[in-house]
Amino acid sequence: xxxxxxxxxxxxxxxxxxxxxxxxxxxxxxxxxxxxxxxxxxxxxxxxxxxxxxxxxxxxxxxxxxxxxxxxxxxxxxxxxxxxxxxxxxxxxxxxxxxxxxxxxxxxxxxxxxxxxxxxxxxxxxxxxxxxxxxxxxxxxxxxxxxxxxxxxxxxxxxxxxxxxxxxxxxxxxxxxxxxxxxxxxxxxxxxxxxxxxxxxxxxxxxxxxxxxxxxxxxxxxxxxxxxxxxxxxxxxxxxxxxxxxxxxxxxxxxxxxxxxxxxxxxxxxxxxxxxxxxxxxxxxxxxxxxxxxxxxxxxxxxxxxxxxxxxxxxxxxxxxxxxxxxxxxxxxxxxxxxxxxxxxxxxxxxxxxxxxxxxxxxxxxxxxxxxxxxxxxxxxxxxxxxxxxxxxxxxxxxxxxxxxxxxxxxxxxxxxxxxxxxxxx
Amino acid sequence: xxxxxxxxxxxxxxxxxxxxxxxxxxxxxxxxxxxxxxxxxxxxxxxxxxxxxxxxxxxxxxxxxxxxxxxxxxxxxxxxxxxxxxxxxxxxxxxxxxxxxxxxxxxxxxxxxxxxxxxxxxxxxxxxxxxxxxxxxxxxxxxxxxxxxxxxxxxxxxxxxxxxxxxxxxxxxxxxxxxxxxxxxxxxxxxxxxxxxxxxxxxxxxxxxxxxxxxxxxxxxxxxxxxxxxxxxxxxxxxxxxxxxxxxxxxxxxxxxxxxxxxxxxxxxxxxxxxxxxxxxxxxxxxxxxxxxxxxxxxxxxxxxxxxxxxxx
Numbered sequence: 001x002x003x004x005x006x007x008x009x010x011x012x013x014x015x016x017x018x019x020x021x022x023x024x025x026x027x028x029x030x031x032x033x034x035x036x037x038x039x040x041x042x043x044x045x046x047x048x049x050x051x052x053x054x055x056x057x058x059x060x061x062x063x064x065x066x067x068x069x070x071x072x073x074x075x076x077x078x079x080x081x082x083x084x085x086x087x088x089x090x091x092x093x094x095x096x097x098x099x100x101x102x103x104x105x106x107x108x109x110x111x112x113x114x115x116x117x118x119x120x121x122x123x124x125x126x127x128x129x130x131x132x133x134x135x136x137x138x139x140x141x142x143x144x145x146x147x148x149x150x151x152x153x154x155x156x157x158x159x160x161x162x163x164x165x166x167x168x169x170x171x172x173x174x175x176x177x178x179x180x181x182x183x184x185x186x187x188x189x190x191x192x193x194x195x196x197x198x199x200x201x202x203x204x205x206x207x208x209x210x211x212x213x214x215x216x217x218x219x220x221x222x223x224x225x226x227x228x229x230x231x232x233x234x235x236x237x238x239x240x241x242x243x244x245x246x247x248x249x250x251x252x253x254x255x256x257x258x259x260x261x262x263x264x265x266x267x268x269x270x271x272x273x274x275x276x277x278x279x280x281x282x283x284x285x286x287x288x289x290x291x292x293x294x295x296x297x298x299x300x301x302x303x304x305x306x307x308x309x310x311x312x313x314x315x316x317x318x319x320x321x322x323x324x325x326x327x328x329x330x331x332x333x334x335x336x337x338x339x340x341x342x343x344x345x346x347x348x349x350x351x352x353x354x355x356x357x358x359x360x361x362x363x364x365x366x367x368x369x370x371x372x373x374x375x376x377x378x379x380x381x382x383x384x385x386x387x388x389x390x391x392x393x394x395x396x397x398x399x400x401x402x403x404x405x406x407x408x409x410x411x412x413x414x415x416x417x418x419x420x421x422x423x424x425x426x
Numbered sequence: 427x428x429x430x431x432x433x434x435x436x437x438x439x440x441x442x443x444x445x446x447x448x449x450x451x452x453x454x455x456x457x458x459x460x461x462x463x464x465x466x467x468x469x470x471x472x473x474x475x476x477x478x479x480x481x482x483x484x485x486x487x488x489x490x491x492x493x494x495x496x497x498x499x500x501x502x503x504x505x506x507x508x509x510x511x512x513x514x515x516x517x518x519x520x521x522x523x524x525x526x527x528x529x530x531x532x533x534x535x536x537x538x539x540x541x542x543x544x545x546x547x548x549x550x551x552x553x554x555x556x557x558x559x560x561x562x563x564x565x566x567x568x569x570x571x572x573x574x575x576x577x578x579x580x581x582x583x584x585x586x587x588x589x590x591x592x593x594x595x596x597x598x599x600x601x602x603x604x605x606x607x608x609x610x611x612x613x614x615x616x617x618x619x620x621x622x623x624x625x626x627x628x629x630x631x632x633x634x635x636x637x638x639x640x641x642x643x644x645x646x647x648x649x650x651x652x653x654x655x656x657x658x659x660x661x662x663x664x665x666x667x668x669x670x671x672x673x674x675x676x677x678x679x680x681x682x683x684x685x686x687x688x689x690x691x692x693x694x695x696x697x698x699x700x701x702x703x704x705x706x707x708x709x710x711x712x713x714x715x716x717x718x719x720x721x722x723x724x725x726x727x728x729x730x731x732x733x734x735x736x737x738x739x
Contacts, residue, residue, distance in 0.1 A: 076703050079488050101706065105490040191597060192684050247575030249687040250598020255574045264576070388705045399688035402600045 029063040030323045035081065035088035037310075038068040040276075046344030054330050062323045082107050082315075089324045093140050093313040095131045096379045097386040102313065103139050109314040111138045114325040120332060125370065127306035127377040128350050141328050142308035142350040144340065147370045148198050148380065149304070150295070151268045151278070153260070155288040156183060164290065168206070168297040171267075175243050184265035186238070188248040189256035190401065193394040194382055196235065199269045200397055201380040202294040202305060204231040210303045210376045217384045219422045223393075223415035224408075232400050232407030239401045249402055253277070261287045269294060272366055273309060275347055284360045291366060306370055306377045310346065392417040475719065481712035488708040500713035510714065512689050513697035520608050520693055521672035527612035528668045529661065532619030537649065539620075540627045551624060555617030565614050566681030573597050573606065597683055600690040607691055611678055615671060619664045626660035627653070666729055673722050694718050 034051055038044035051066035067088070069077050074092065081087055082102075093099055093108070102108045115121055115138045121129050128142035150171075152164055157174065160181055165171035175185035190196040205213045208227045215221040216228065238244060245251070245265055257277045259265050268274070280286050296302040312331060314324050330336055337349040341356070348356075348367045356367040382390035396410030405413070449457070482500055486493040504510050535554065539547040557565065572579045573596040581593050596606050634652050643651065654661075676695040679685055685692040685700060692700075694714060702711030 082489060101487070101489070105487070107489070191686070193686055245576070247595030247598045250595040250603070251575050252570065255571065258577050388707065391700060391704045395689060398686050402688040404600050404688045
């Protein structure tokens, strides 16, 4: 019995290993692997819908093989699969420094011919095109745009006889009035380190200009430059002056919505992705809410930080680039982008032709702000620079806010990382 | 030509037949009892460790094909890296404090629940063990809400009993946050030492206690001279498990503070993750991994050989 069993096992094992693949005579659909980062149930459903609907329309020609990976696991997984034998043809990417990292590592295909072929520049958010361009070439398609804005509670400001600040001086005057009334002027919610960089970046750009910021990002300006130190110092002064909520470094953005919604805080400079936490299921604000762009500092005209929250790249080594591009065109279509905004709850669309008419008036206005062309835009630091710099920067900024590092020390820490990663200032 | 094919076929059949015979007689145990487990160990434990050691002598961003050999540069960098020093000392602090809690509170509670002076001891043991069954990520998220400044339950409780002065930014204060995390971690793991001590206490021969009582020993003397010496092997095992558990810490830090504020809760496991996956410096991250491995293995071996052997004997 035992002998018979062993023989059976052996024969089965050998048969399996010696099996020769049989190639079908029928032409098979071209398979395109699509790996997307999914941050919420609605987004995963939308992402899968993209693949299913495309497959139904291209039956027998192109088949999208979809894989959704949750947010945190995505970054580690994409690094592994890109090096694996069967990497995805289309994959979620990031803008700025992380995109450049993938480009420099040789995994991102240049998309110029497809931008030309499908006319993507004509339908795409102008800031999105700008962000997708590296050394004159496009390397990704933005699929979801966002902006950093100053959210505020109009009811509280009105009650205290204040208006939405249009200059930094107005903002600080309003903040002093709010403090006297026992209301926190600004929410920071910096437990996870990244939120504070939004205000830091905006202060830097609106104080010293977007050109100076571009120089900093492009390594033409040292991180120890007095302008950088000054931006750290302003943040420290705001923290020490009690302009942020108590325990600002011990609370994350989601729980911080509670004091904001209860009217215990009046302003919050943060990304438009906060709408998911501010709006109800019908898309209307859950509490009195409005926004304005970051106040102008001095005589600088304000620059709005419009950034690409979600983007898709095509694999440089893909053998089916044309088919992958066809899928990307579908992702950017009005139909897909409309669904992304509505069912996917992903605001805002990268395609400027998508109608926002069925949105709440506040969201319509924000959508127009994001879609409006402007001379330049900027990304917050951890999007703009490579990870090797972003992490020491975030660490340094939080250290300054906590009081264990001076602005100069934080600046020196980032400069050291920049030297190690990018070399000396150009 | 035909002869050659025939010979090959004959050789193949003989080989298969002999292989089948071998499998039938001794192969089953050999393959499934030794070769497969060893292969699994080599592939999933041995090879990653060796590859990690190799990576620690390189500079690699985790994605590009270029893996540059840098010799011992990464190890020299460790010595001068304040972030590593901070993580290292935080890990040590974590291990020592968590161990104190596991031994002190775990043993005290076990003795108390075993003494017969507490009703429903099994219920309380289960209650204390319950957090261990929860994922540390869940525990972390739960405590993040409990400790939220302003509206967290703990602050509300303190306010409710007039102890407002004790309220702190539990997860954002550089000086105290690591202690908060250590306490939560120790609470979540306490069920293991408790159960191990319970098993140890149950195994002590009751005649020892009876004899000591006849000799006039007090409760304190019973605990000191009978219970503790009898539990020595358990204490040693709990110590080893507790220290290794602490050195592996990652989940709570990642979920609750991300290593902050300002690196105040950075521990070796999390720092290694940050260096590898946030800064894309896989060579240096691997170096931290090697140090962790040496530290854990060194501790376990030295401890088992030098201290535990006598007790276990």
